Amino acid sequence: MEDPGNTKFLSKLRRQGIDVPQPSPIMGNIPEIKLNKSLVQCSENSCNNWKDPPSLDCSSILFPYFKQWTKQYEHHVNDALTFVTGKTFSFRLGTVPVLYVTDPELVREINLCRSLDLGKPAYLQKDRGPLLGKGLITTNRAVWTHQRKTIAPNLYVDKDMLPVVIESAKALVKSWECMVESEGGVADIRVDEYLPTKNNREQWRLEKEIYSMIIHASKECNRGTTAEAMIQILMQGAKHGELGPSTPEQFVIDNCKDLYLAAFEVSGISAIWGLMLLASHPEWQERARAEQFWNDALDSHKLGKMKVLEMVVQEVLRLYPGVAFVSREALQDVKLGKLVVPKGVNIWIWLLELQQDPKLGGADADKFNPGRFANGVSEACKNSQAYIPFGVGARICPGQSLAILEMRVMFAVILANFSLSLSPNYRHIPNFSLLLEPKYGVNLLVRKI
Template identity: 40%
Template sequence: METHFLSKLLISVALVGIIGVFVRVYNAVVAEPRRLQSAMRKQGLKGPPPTILLGNLLEIKKARDAAAAANAATVKGPPPSHNCGAALFSFFGNWRNQYGDVFMFSLGSLQIVHVTEPEMVKEITTCTSLDLGRPTYEAKDRGPLLGQGILTSNGPYWAHQKKIIAPELYMDKGMINVIQESTMALLKSWMKKIEADGGLADIKIDEYMGMFSGDVISRACFGSNYADGEEIFMKFGALKESESKKVFMSTGIPFLRHIPTKSNREAWALEKEIKDLILNVVKGRKESGFEKDLLQTVLEGAKNSNMIKDVDRFIVDNCKNIYLAGYETTAVSAAWCLMLLASHPEWQQRIRDEVVDISNGQIPDAEMIRKMKLLSMAINESLRLYPPVPVVSREALKDMKFGNLNVPKGMNLWTIVTTIHTDPKIWGPDSYQFNPARFANGITGACKFPYLYMPFGVGPRVCLGQNLALVELKILISSILSKFSLSLSPKYVHSPAMGLVIEPGLGVNVLMKLL
């Protein structure tokens, strides 16, 4: 009798558990999305009709597959116009034409308002309220590559970000020396290759950009432990390859990250290796003493803050974010900029003349790059056409209002950077062309609404790697132009690809010779 009672009790408990799981799943994938959709439709907001569970993912996949097929047939050489948004996000363009600058769409259970209306974008991106923060799906759905440390958190942590990674550290003399040393190592490797190839070499530069950026960030982050840093960033690279394939299409599908698929198991294993490597470096640092580098600032931030409960996780997550902010953005931005300069010899020569005049045969330093106006214009234009951050995303953590739109808690707001960076109504009829002259009077003189220029994000949550990336780009590109003449290789195929950043899908091949 007692055994029978226990069996019934266990069955009842199991049923309650199953019902609880079902209710939770139903709320996540059906009830909550419908609530948000209804709240927006009542305000007259329209968008492509979503399907249950997948939202608009099938429509997006169809558009992306068609774009990939079109890119596969692309003629080699520079594109006639630089509209990577049409290649990567054609579905947004189609929806925008149909529904206007503000519409809603769904990625699985994730409900999003697309916003490119200038004044509403300004209001969203300059909002300092902690009620508008980092999307929760980035932590829940985007997996191990994105950390939850102080560099990307909502709430009180965010207010202290600049105390942890001070922008002025990026212009420190020691940091400049690191960038110069890594630049010289790169130049020497190219010189040897050019000499070995008889004076003209066909070089796939994006591979070298990755090595350069990885060397800089390893030395900047881990100081004398930079050899350990290089091993860590190699692991990051492998993890990035795994994660970048899943970022967009898996967003908004509940619990997908927790299913032990082969790719998820590989990512989890890499994450554990990275964590162990970072914490071993931290242990050694605590034993060896103080060093002036990014890791030290993170350690001191963790030590001095009373808001951090899991210190190890805080440190590991910040190292992940330094990788994304300092490594990935610089490598792809440098590759795109050199591709554009190789395609436009007139601008290449103008910038070279400026660099040679200012640097006088020396490798540029912080003071010199401040004077290189033409170089800054070209980099700004390159970042306009190929921004490393393609989407600025926010989530309403409480009910909010922007413009005439009441945004309920849980709704996400997306601004597509590639769209607003190339809109002819904002940038003029040549918006899809490489024209650094538009930045002759700075960003405020370049477009109708300067606040819509946001290659590294914008507002109070701008990417912390911005200053480091710009300093690296200026020293690297000015040094390259002072030593080499560049032209685009016949092997080059223009193929923007969407990973964690917008990158050259088939690489950038450049013909290079010594001056």
């Protein structure tokens, strides 16, 4: 039998003009998802054409069922709710009801909502507990508020951060130079091996080892580095404020995990996709180099003048945002404009679809064209809500400025030293687990300039 609670959710949404694919009693829409994906997802062999620019439509490859449901329900909209388009519907993952959103006006309402009743989904702690713990990414209400106040002020970019980021990029360049020289001028490099990967996440599952390592670091640190200073800040935050069920030690550990994932791995994966895109479009490599002055050391003033580089970073984040969707859960009934989202319903803002919608981004929305950002973000899309790579609302990523800085420096230092092209060994197979990442890595042919 259908679970009464879920029937209630679905009925409330249907009455407000939100269509729902018919779910099975226990599995929800999971059987349909599996069947649909197996029928229309392209095989890995058919995605292995490296000679042409790779297809950037990850949504059709990874989530074909969303495309099917969008077409199925795009004309079934309650006229009384004109702000909800046919791209808003609900489905169920097992017993979890999910509201799928790519309507920019509904995204705007979510963006404007500051209620703590719109929080992060419970499944993040339940299913991803060993990985994410109870840190800034997963907690809600008073506990999250305290964590945000503790961490966010220390993630804003200042003059002390730039040299650290530059030195990290130079270390990568040095290792590549050795490889290029040893290979006679051109090296086939799997670039993701030099940036954070999912192996780091898998190691975190060894909780006892990670627990001991971070606690040891917190006791030994003396604020000599940025990392040590952040651990000290977390230790102070653990002493003062709402911790919920966490111990002070767990507060430090969980937020160290979340900071690494958000500050390093997410931006690292976006940088990997960015290098793939630059390798596919040598004309943008040349344009980025043309505006740079390499006779002197890179500094914040020069970095700020590199407008083409800024456009490239913004376009990379549009096509390959660090996360595929922004998730929320109604912890109580939440009103978003005219729509009331019942308690317990999850909301997924699907960035891959929203940011590549031709109705919002133009006919070339699925193409790599940094020039769309020539006049800033506001002119790149027909609706400002169609570009939200760092999330929305009160829970927008506090480290977005640092992430952008890391990508800009990485691209600037690499392009100053190397030219890039796709390797014959590159297989364009996007994969989604926790993040959107290349399943088999990214192989590039790297030449010293």
